[in-house]
Amino acid sequence: MTTHQLAQLFLTLAVIIVLARVFGAAARRLGQPAVLGELTAGILAGPTLLSADLRGMLFPASIGTALAALANVALVLFMFCVGLELDQALLKGRGRAAVAVSIGSIVVPFALAVGPALWMAGNHRVGDRLPFVLFIGAAMSVTAFPVLARILTDRKMHRLEIGGLALASAALGDVLAWVLLAFVTAVGGYAAGGQWQVTLAVPYVLLMLFVVRPLLRRACTVAGRPRPLTPGLLSLLLAGLLLSSYATERIGIHFIFGAFLYGAMMPTRGFAHFRQELVERIEPVSGTILLPVFFVISGMRVDLSTVGTRGLVELAVILAVAVGGKFGGAYLCARSAGLGARQSGTLASLMNTRGLTEIVFLTVGLQHAIIDRDLFSLMVVMAIVTTAMAGPLLHWFYPRHMVERDLAAATQEPVLAGVK
Template identity: 25%
Template sequence: MATIPNITPKSVPHLACYNATFDLSNKIWRSDNIIDERIPLLSVQIAYNVLLSSIFHHIFKPFHLPLMIAQMLGGALLSSSMMGRFPEIFFGLYRAEGILAVETISNFGIMYYVFLNGLQMNADTIVGSSSKSMIIALSCIMIPMLGGAWFLAVERWVLGAEPINNVTIRGYYFCCAILAVTGFPVLARLLSELKILYTRLGKDALTAAMLIDAYGWVLFTVLIPFSHQGGKPLFSIMCTLLFIVFCFCVVRPILARVIAHKIRLGTWDSRGLLDVMVGLLICSYITDMLGSHHVVGAFVYGLILPSGKFADLMIDMLDDFVTTTIVPIYFASFGFKLNLEAIFDTHCSVVFPIAMVVVLAIPKILGSMMVTFFFGMSYRDGLGLGLLLNTKGMMAVLMLSVAWDKSFLDPYSFTIMMLAILFMTVLVSPLINVIYKPKLLFKQTQQRTVEKLRGDAELRIAVCVHNVNQAAGMIHVLEATNATRISPLQISVFHLVEFTRHATGLLVAQMDNPSGHGGSCTLKRVDHEWSSDGSQDAFESIAKAFEEFAEEYKAVRFEISGIVSTYDTIHEDIHNITQEKRASLILLPFQKQITSEGVLETTNKAFGDINQNVMLEPPCSVGIFVNRGLKSLMDTKMSIIMIFIGGSDDREALSIAWRMAGHSNTKLHVERLLITGNEAAEEEAFHNESNGLLSTVMDSVMQRELDDEQILHFRHKGMHNNDSITYSEQIVKINTGEEIPMILNKIDNPSYDLYILGHGSGKNYTAFQTLLEWCDNPELGVMGDIIASTSFGTNSSLLVVQQYTMRKKPKPVCRRKCNSKTTNSDML
């Protein structure tokens, strides 16, 4: 039996030792029972690990726990403290002769996993990080390292261990490093699932994690040579560092040119990918030969390869297999070393190890709070940043495994550090949801509407676009909002990209977002292709268009960022970033685009689903723009018509139209329709609880009073000494709803360039509610859907507006007045 030096046999987990004697006879060809042989046994072991980790992952998925936690727990079940208590079951899956095969395959697979981690990172971003990110990373490295040294010192003092020696000092080094590192890939995926990846906190955490992860690899490279018995560690370190410099200075430029040339010619195929994998094996072998760890070479090789289309191809080919199949096998071998009984074999109370696990999570939180306080950030940001940077990944597990294999840690310390890694990573998601949920951070206020915005206040608009054509149309709308030095325009542009590849979200998050200040913008361009679907080219084209717009209008400032997410959840990212930007209006593009024949055709049905999801519970007012060739105010004069029926959405639409009328090249006509012949749904308007979507409950009388008040204010102040604004009223009778298209046809005029409507126009009338069920595009409302249809004769563009309303807990409904609950409220 193999034994571990300097540790008593009693404290060694029974399953950590196995018979290293091999039977060289070729029995597999003569056996009557094949299931007893090596290959079938290995197949059963792999199937067990993959199945178990998948089950845990599905259980923990609603809690946004990383996949690594499920894999670690699957491995922990194989420890002597759990499945080891049932020898019949354990040895049916993991006989001694099968453990060696599991460890061999897992170490080979972990090399590929580390390679993919390096491929997902961006060396240019690491080098060009801001001083703020570097200071945060440095603080979150040094303080936890001191905490690690303190942990081992306290542990040895409490347990009455032997005096400090060379082995103990090396254990100090590894514990310090484990507490200092952060799992960058794990954190990136966690931020994306929590929908805070593109917030300020998410970007700060991701950049700092990248720097800490890079530092962790440097520290790992240095520690491994010193962990060997004998040898020349300094010589090994120098040779490894020279090899890394050679890879970056010589190998990287050559590979970048060759790969870019093949991708440009379209000659890149699976054979080329296999050639790349040969390079991975060579780099891993060289670093192992130089006295470092083979995963160091794998990480460096992934880091020097170009990102973009090539990275997507590599990750598509390897990520699913490596992450879901190979990594669980590695954690299975890791579970053999875990012995939970070790923490109960000491004279200390069980409270001590629990307290130690909790205390080990504090140093990084303390370091981040100190730095964020220095930069003037809130304590909430500091606490959230510290929790996020406590996320551990494969680097911490590798260091802990090496420390065990080299006998630098006894079973007690090993178990405590293992539990600390689990505790820190599990703790992140639930606590972030409690203390840093974007919807809870920003106070609800009516200032998120254009109607309540002061005339001399800055107008903040969040603009969402999918492509360059949509950006051009949005710019013409923004141009019409009449930005002045008294009331400037702050634009936050979001380039929406569907998450279809494993690495895309990480690559976008690492880009330095261009920002506009004082009408100018500086772009950080990338020399290589960024993705196979042209997202990088589209991003730069959109940024260039807004840059030209900001240069032309000095009162306009903008910033642009990419949002990569699944279309089912991308609206959550839009909501969170919009709240952080304190925008008063979100502009969304309609899913149909005008063709050369002048017909609106659907570009992507998913765009319509995104618009509806954004409008469901928005953090501010929302506008959907239907572009039918709207031109720039620099080239022509714009004629706008706003149709007013009543309700909060119409009042918001009128406020936007009124602001546009301040431009010298704009004419505005407001047409108010006074509807008769159809009783308003008073019961619905008065007793609306809206299932938590809307909170302000107003009766129809109050709505009409607010409508009359705004119209009176508009006529008195807006039309005074302004010949470009006209107003008219007409009384219309609506009974069945069939009259609405005829009314719009009478109002329609080919000279109108832009219609502005409220999304909920007429919703308190039964005829409108009936027609809404037949709308092809319910996000446009009844009248918006008619105007945007091909049967309507206008060539005008359309802007449909929904006003933000503060959400409150619904008030109890008086049963004597109404016994039913409704679903719509102040979206009239």
């Protein structure tokens, strides 16, 4: 990299950070997750509005490789944190309902997407229809666990039973969705050229479960208690994270699965504070510098300037399947599990949130050439719309005054029990 390119990289990173901060703050002021604002910033900086000359000045192609590398590092850290924050205790006492909602919110949109996917395959550059149809079905089935958790925390609903059930359902759905994506990319890999290395995925998972997991617990423990998170231990854990990502990338599965699985292998029982400290060490750098790069680059890949009548029809079909399948599947399965209409609507509204997880999904599909750029653009719009819907729908089913009432009741219950 030349001196000029290095200087341009610094300038571009500064522009990206400012754009992400400004648009993210604007999104929060509107009651939306910051990710929507950051994605919007990328879309506005892309070919949808800006000319090629202006884009070349702000984001020159000469530093494209460096920006893409930073975006990939951001994905590694993000997926590690997603795996790290998965808590198996969330399912305790909620197993039946959480499983029902998770499966319903995946199976229904996946099944509904098969027909439209076969139709869209004829309109786009699709090499093999099987991985394409499977990918579209999987993309329709995604729930953004991190965004859902942030929405619940902002509304203080994570302290309520319905919030815990939503977190459990989304956590289980997250695992199922990543497994599904791993399968889809494996199928796409076989179709593209017989990547026999994918067969190493099973021994890799076994290695992580029975070798790496015990080693991580031993490394993070001293005298039977969590070890302090020293710079040396943090370096060791991050090195293991990168090696896990390297391994999955080498065996033909996307590196995000190695990062996610490595995070899920971190010790859990008795390590809540340790895990939280680990996230707090990583998120400031990842969330402030690296993830905005990923968001803006993803947004810049969106080109809505060429969307014609056919594209608008496809977008309408995508939204109908994504919203109808996800919301309807979660709602009906929640009702079948014995939840009331208001609770079921609340869960369905939350499960329809796609956010960053959907963008990661779509990026993998674009990198593997399972979908083309036109369809990527339409699916990003779907991710933005479904995430933006969550707040208003949640307010409709579970307004803030009800949340405050139930929080007050939940706080008073132990006191009343003691009086009795």
